[in-house]
Amino acid sequence: MKMKAALMYGPDDIRVEETEKPIYPKDGLLLKIMAVGLCGSDIRNLTTDSRKGDYPFIYGHEIVGLVDEIGNEQTKYSVGDRLFLFPGTYCMECDECISGHSENCSDTAVAKLAGTGGFAQYAAVSGEKIRRGGIYEIPDDVSFEAASLGEPLTSVFACLENVDVSFPDTLVIIGAGPIGCFMAQLSKIRGAQKVIMIDINDNRLEMAKQFGVDVTINSLKEDPIEAVKSLTNGRGADKVISATPANATQTQSIHMVRKGGLVVFFGGVPKGSMTELDCNLIHYNNIWIKGHFGASYSQSKRAFQLAISPSFPTEKFVTHVLPLEQINEGIRLTRTGEAIKVVLHPFD
Structure with a gap:
């Protein structure tokens, strides 16, 4: 099965084309991506040789969507659930996690469970990511665009709280x-x-x-x-x-x-x-x-709760909503300062 994705072939070489849909494990799920934010770190990666020649690659980590399919051993979520996928994943067992600095988790295998692949129509979520946490349900009355701000707001929330x-x-x-x-x-x-x-x-x-x-x-x-x-x-x-x-x-x-x-x-x-x-x-x-870097699980959840609350003016921040095909235009708008926040729609 094919899907549409923005593949990076090198610095400033991003092409929206068809690629294989990701395969999810029997205890995982397939997320249909309804919105994905364009982050400054994504732009830095997309415009430099971030992969050191290891291309093509799909970036994008501010991911929200609908559960499209579930494995036969997945019991926590159901088809149609609206989910926010926090890219950080922590083991909660290493010295850093135990000391209260889970954002610096030293278990690199766990850290790679989720984090990128959002500039596409679908993303696979593993059963281990589901068990480790960092996935939050989006209320029905909250837009996917608003929910996508939960990720960029997380590190800001943590920084201002920490200091x-x-x-x-x-x-x-x-x-x-x-x-x-x-x-x-x-x-x-x-x-x-x-x-x-x-x-x-x-x-x-x-x-x-x-x-x-x-x-x-x-x-x-x-x-x-x-x-x-x-x-x-x-x-x-x-x-x-x-x-x-x-x-x-x-x-x-x-x-x-x-x-x-x-x-x-x-x-x-x-x-x-x-x-x-x-x-x-x-x-x-x-x-x-x-x-300052990152945020704890507690801070990520509270930042998400703030992003979807009436206290936070989401509509002011999301200045441009573009189809995935216009990702290069989104990069331009952000770099010139014409946009504050660009959110991409993979299915437009």
């Missing part, structure tokens, strides 16, 4: 992409009093204002460090989050935070690259620096 963004914080977010906009909205929900957004794209900065951003700074037009100091009476922000794939913003971030403040390196930078930091400034100003 306790709350009243009366002044928060700087560097990077006005989808993740930065999620951060701004959720920071306001958590009680932050002032959110300052920094980017180099005026269009993105303008769109970010609808998500609770109080002040925007274009770092190509003014010195972002001096601008933040001016906005905080020379004190610096309580917390600064670098949410871009750039070493330069990490370097800048420690100059924007107050003494005793917290800096978070959220966005991954190019592998092998090094960030230059003023270690004396960090030392004498008692600056804390935290790296």
Whole structure:
């Protein structure tokens, strides 16, 4: 049996064509993908030699859909169930999981149980993934587009919880992409009093204002460090989050935070690259620096619950819904800043 999928044949070479439908085990199921979000990490993978020549490959991890078929030994879900498939899977037995950091699970076999293959009409879900968890049912009154935001919101939710963004914080977010906009909205929900957004794209900065951003700074037009100091009476922000794939913003971030403040390196930078930091400034100003990646199962479920709740303005974030055939257009819209969040429909 055939299905339609967006196959990557190399950097910037994505072709929507027919391929074999995935085979699911007797204790698993076949998910009919109704919507899949286009993530920044997907775009990075699709536009670089991410597979080091191992092509073709199907990316896509913000997956929601309907149970289309079930194996004869699968008993948890039924045909027609609406499911959100969290890409992370944790063993809950290694030292990292036991210590409360399941997002760093060291069992690589378990971690690979789910995670990609969403830019297609169908995805196979194994029985072990079902048993390990990270699959949540979508209420009938929630759209698939809204539910797909549960995945990108997860890491943002975990980050802001882990560093306790709350009243009366002044928060700087560097990077006005989808993740930065999620951060701004959720920071306001958590009680932050002032959110300052920094980017180099005026269009993105303008769109970010609808998500609770109080002040925007274009770092190509003014010195972002001096601008933040001016906005905080020379004190610096309580917390600064670098949410871009750039070493330069990490370097800048420690100059924007107050003494005793917290800096978070959220966005991954190019592998092998090094960030230059003023270690004396960090030392004498008692600056804390935290790296953030992923989320625990508890955080992933609560982030999903937030994404499908009336408290979260999904309709503002999903700016473009496109058929899978237009994935390359979705990439372009996201990279230029014309879109906040692109969701693809494999069956349109």
